[in-house]
Amino acid sequence: MQLETERLILRKFEENDTERMFLLDSNPEVMKYIGIPPVNDIKESENIIKMIRQQYTDNGIGRLAVIEKESGLLIGWSGLKLLTQPINGYTHVYDLGYRFLPEFWGKGYAIESAKASLDFGFNELNADIIYAHAHSQNEGSNHILKKLGFEKTGEFTEPDGICFWYELVNTNYTSITKHE
Secondary structure: OEEEOOOEEEEOOOHHHHHHHHHHHOOHHHHOOOOOOOOOOHHHHHHHHHHHHHHHHHHOOOOEEEEEOOOOOEEEEEEEEEOOOOEOOEOOOEEEEEEEOHHHOOOOHHHHHHHHHHHHHHHHOOOOEEEEEEEOOOHHHHHHHHHOOOEEEEEEEEOOEEEEEEEEEHHHOOOOOOOO
16 A cells, blocks of 8 residues: 655555664654653664554554655654554544654645545545544644644543544545545
8 A cells, every 4th residue: 555645655664664763763752742752772663663564464554654755765654543452442443643753844744644644544445534642732743633624522541641532524524635
């Protein structure tokens, strides 16, 4: 599976993505609102990629590596995954997520990649609702979710604080691929 936008390619993770994934996972700014500490061993990033690749096999979907077309670099990840462990009491639902290296923040990449994933979720997976969550203090992520049309429908507590729970219903989503 591969998705493409004007500036980005979203593709399945490959084993050779480990070094760039480690840059992401070991960055304290990136991991600030995730609820887990930054990784300090590249083997941990290798294992994360193996876990995501297993999700492709087990669930038919998982987060995708985001490649900036201009540089050819992996700049983060984005996309849908099937929740197999409960989050806020929900399982077996599609969850949108994204994470980018700080030097790529503020360029609209999270929204651009998320729109491609939402189009895929609603148009290809025929999802009725796609969910997302963000730490209450993560202003950037909460802003992005609202801009995408997600509606905050609840809150739940994680060990690192309160998270907001969001839902986007297919009928409330304006696809970027629909032509008028």
